[in-house]
Amino acid sequence: MKYLFICIGVLLAQYSYSQSIGGGLAGNIQTESLGIELRAVVPISFISITPQIAYYPFFNKVSEVYAGIGLQVPFLSFRSSHLYALGHVSYDAWLNYTESPMKDAKLHNIAGEVGLGIVSDRCLNPFAEYRYNLIFREANIRIGILIDLSCNSGAGYHSGSRSSVKCPGK
Amino acid sequence: MKTLQKIQTIVAAIIVVISFQNCSKDRIETETTSYESMNEYFDSKKQEEQEYIIDTLGECPLTGKLGTRICINKSDLQFTNGDSIYYPYTLKLVELYSIKDMIYYQATNNTSDGYYTSKGEVRIRTFKNDTELQLRQNKAIEVEIKDSLANQDMSVYYQQATDPFTWSKSTDIYSATEYGYLGLVSLGWNAAGKQASYTNQAIVSFTSETDNLETVEMYMYVSSAQSIVRINNHKQIETPIGEQVTFICMAIDKQNQLYSYTTNKTITGDTTIVVTLTKISDNDLTQILDNL
Numbered sequence: 001m002k003y004l005f006i007c008i009g010v011l012l013a014q015y016s017y018s019q020s021i022g023g024g025l026a027g028n029i030q031t032e033s034l035g036i037e038l039r040a041v042v043p044i045s046f047i048s049i050t051p052q053i054a055y056y057p058f059f060n061k062v063s064e065v066y067a068g069i070g071l072q073v074p075f076l077s078f079r080s081s082h083l084y085a086l087g088h089v090s091y092d093a094w095l096n097y098t099e100s101p102m103k104d105a106k107l108h109n110i111a112g113e114v115g116l117g118i119v120s121d122r123c124l125n126p127f128a129e130y131r132y133n134l135i136f137r138e139a140n141i142r143i144g145i146l147i148d149l150s151c152n153s154g155a156g157y158h159s160g161s162r163s164s165v166k167c168p169g170k
Numbered sequence: 171m172k173t174l175q176k177i178q179t180i181v182a183a184i185i186v187v188i189s190f191q192n193c194s195k196d197r198i199e200t201e202t203t204s205y206e207s208m209n210e211y212f213d214s215k216k217q218e219e220q221e222y223i224i225d226t227l228g229e230c231p232l233t234g235k236l237g238t239r240i241c242i243n244k245s246d247l248q249f250t251n252g253d254s255i256y257y258p259y260t261l262k263l264v265e266l267y268s269i270k271d272m273i274y275y276q277a278t279n280n281t282s283d284g285y286y287t288s289k290g291e292v293r294i295r296t297f298k299n300d301t302e303l304q305l306r307q308n309k310a311i312e313v314e315i316k317d318s319l320a321n322q323d324m325s326v327y328y329q330q331a332t333d334p335f336t337w338s339k340s341t342d343i344y345s346a347t348e349y350g351y352l353g354l355v356s357l358g359w360n361a362a363g364k365q366a367s368y369t370n371q372a373i374v375s376f377t378s379e380t381d382n383l384e385t386v387e388m389y390m391y392v393s394s395a396q397s398i399v400r401i402n403n404h405k406q407i408e409t410p411i412g413e414q415v416t417f418i419c420m421a422i423d424k425q426n427q428l429y430s431y432t433t434n435k436t437i438t439g440d441t442t443i444v445v446t447l448t449k450i451s452d453n454d455l456t457q458i459l460d461n462l
Contacts, residue, residue, distance in 0.1 A: 030195045061198045075178050083182065101200040101379075114189075116182050132189035139193050 018043065018151075020125065024144015026054045031138060033060035041072070041146060048072040052088065054142075063095040066111060081120045086129065088113040111135050117142075123151035202378060203447075205385040205421035205429070209276075215456075216274035217264055219293075225258035236265040237316030238292050239349070246309035247296055255298045264293040267316070269398045270459035273389065277359070278400040281337045282330060284366065284408070285392075285399040289324055289344075289351060290315040291361040303357075310354035315362045317350035324351050329359035334402045339365060366395040368410035372437050374417070375406040378445040381421070381429075386447065391416040391462050398462065409437045416462065419445050420455060428455050 020041040027034050035056035042049045050070040056063050068090020076083040092109040094100075115131035129142040222232055224244070231239035240263065247255050266272050267290045272279070279285045292313060296303040305311065323345050330338035344351035344362035351362040374390075376383055388401035393414045401407045409415055419431040429447035450458075 030193050031198050075182075076175050083179075085182070100197050102196050105197070116186060130186055132193075136197060137192055137194040138197070139190050 019149045020146040021149065022125075022127075022144055022146035024127070024142060026056070027141045028056065028062065029139045029141065030136075031056075031060065031062035033062045035060070037142060037144065039070075039144075039146075046074065048084075050086075050088075052090070058096070062100070065093045065095065066090045068111070070113075072117065077121075080122060081118055084117050084119070086113075086115050086117055086131065088115075088131065092135075109135065113140070115140075119146065123148045200379045202380060202382040203423075204382040205423055208387050208420065208422050211422050211426075211428070212274045212276060217266060217271050220263045220265075222261045222263070223258050224261050224296075231312070231314065232261065234263050234265050234292075236267050237350075238263065238265050238290070239312075239314035239316075240294060241312040242296065243309070246306050246311070247303045248306050249298070249301065250304060255303060259303065260297040262293075262295045262297065266291040268460075269391065269396070269462040270456070272398055273459060276400070277335050278389065279337065279363070279366075279397045280334065280400055280402070281327070281339065281365070285395075285397045286325075286327060286337065286339070286361075286363040286365045287395045287397050288327075289317050289320070289362040291359065293359045294357055296357065305357055310356065313353055313355050313360070314347065314349055315344060315351040315353075317362075320346040320350045322346055324362040324364055326353050326355050327361040327363050328356065334400060337361060337363075366392065366397050366410075368413070370411040371408045372411050373406050373440045374409045374435075374437060375440075375442045376401070376404070376417075376419075376445055377442055378447075381445060381447045383419075383445060386419050386421045386445070388445075389418045391418065411437050411439065413437065417443060418458065418462075419447060420450075421447055428452060430455055430458065432458055 023036065023038040025034065026037045033056045035054050037052060037054035039050050039052040050072055052066070052068060052070055054066040068088055070086055070088035072084045072086045074082045074084045090111050092111045094105065094107055094109055097105040097107055112134045113131045114134065115129055117127055117129035119125050119127035125146040125148060127144055127146055131140040131142065133140060220234055230241040233239050240261070242261065244255065244257065247259070249255065264275065266275055266277055272288065272291060277291055279288050292315070294311065294313065323343050326340045326342035326344055327337040328340055330336045342353060342355060344353035353362065376388065383404045386404065388404055390399045390401060390407055390409065391397070392399070392410065393416070399407065414434065414436050416432065416434050421429045423429070428450050430450040431445050431447050433443060
């Protein structure tokens with residue numbers, strides 16, 4: 001057991017992130033809805049806290065606003081990207097809940113999501129996430145781009161794997 | 171470490187697959203009730219197949235329980251290899267005269283291009299021990315369908331497909347007699363009837379906010395033609411304009427609770443019927459079918 005913890009510690013120690021902000025598109029497969037999202041990534045040790053807000057506009061079958069906070073835990077790194085597991089808790093304002101056939105639909109909801117994501121480890125970092133909403137039992141796809149704030153001194157794009165990146169200010 | 175990474179990747183993939191399979195569209199789609207197959211229920215209610223041992227003492231015609239008369243010349247029967255048969259042999263007969271029995275046997279009046287008016291459906295099979303026999307080439311059996319009101323010749327319909335049960339009109343004729351309709355037909359399913367044809371038809375569509383119609387048995391009964399038609403696509407059917415029709419939907423759940431929806435309409439144009447099944451007792455459902 002001791003060696004297992006050592007292995008996990010060694011594995012996680014390779015992740016060291018910078019603060020990022022970004023946004024992208026959010027797609028809910030079950031409600032056939034498309035939205036936009038904004039997020040920040042705040043690293044704390046090897047994990048990251050991710051405040052997020054997502055809006056599914058009025059033209060969707062389900063129009064709603066999510067505002068919450070997530071947790072990302074990296075678990076697999078390859079080349080200049082890494083996979084992470086995520087958990088997310090948010091307030092959900094379901095704006096057109098009156099149009100839903102769901103019996104207990106309501107405006108104010110608390111949503112919990114778990115999922116997986118992949119993000120590159122450079123200065124402009126595309127990401128993609130698969131998330132499962134535990135409350136509504138819906139799958140979400142998120143794609144977007146994060147800007148590594150530690151790269152804003154003009155150094156431009158990183159290259160190579162995260163471990164070899166020399167970002168200014170790091 | 172590579173092994174650990176592989177395990178992590180596999181676990182992650184499994185989680186994604188499992189979660190996706192458990193997704194729900196509850197927020198945009200009405201949750202409808204699905205039902206079980208009604209085959210078992212229909213089988214418990216359908217006409218029993220009658221069995222007759224035909225020997226040297228057998229008389230012609232043999233009369234079934236519901237009045238169908240049958241005459242078979244033993245020398246017209248053969249094994250599949252052409253060998254002759256010897257007494258005794260077994261004749262098995264199913265008679266369907268009422269709409270209810272046609273529904274229970276799932277032998278409704280559907281044809282490949284519509285439906286027909288049925289005066290009676292019979293299935294006649296012959297066996298020597300457990301081997302099914304066939305008719306020799308160019309031979310037929312004599313069948314008389316019982317109908318005291320017979321006043322015009324009918325066509326002979328044969329079974330064209332089994333699932334769903336579909337009939338096909340042949341060139342053979344059932345001639346009107348004082349007893350009913352007399353014809354020379356083949357073994358297997360046959361019926362006396364005439365094609366129901368209407369110049370003006372409308373599309374009747376079906377929808378439901380409460381029930382998964384794919385799991386519901388749906389029928390149309392056309393009063394003037396006395397035709398019972400199974401709505402095989404569970405969605406829509408061509409219906410004669412100006413005719414009185416009855417739509418009957420029925421289903422059964424896992425606890426063997428029966429459900430039904432019935433509506434009578436005179437169709438004036440394309441229309442949509444919203445189906446909502448409600449619980450019904452076996453006796454009440456039987457009564458509805460008896461009244462068709």
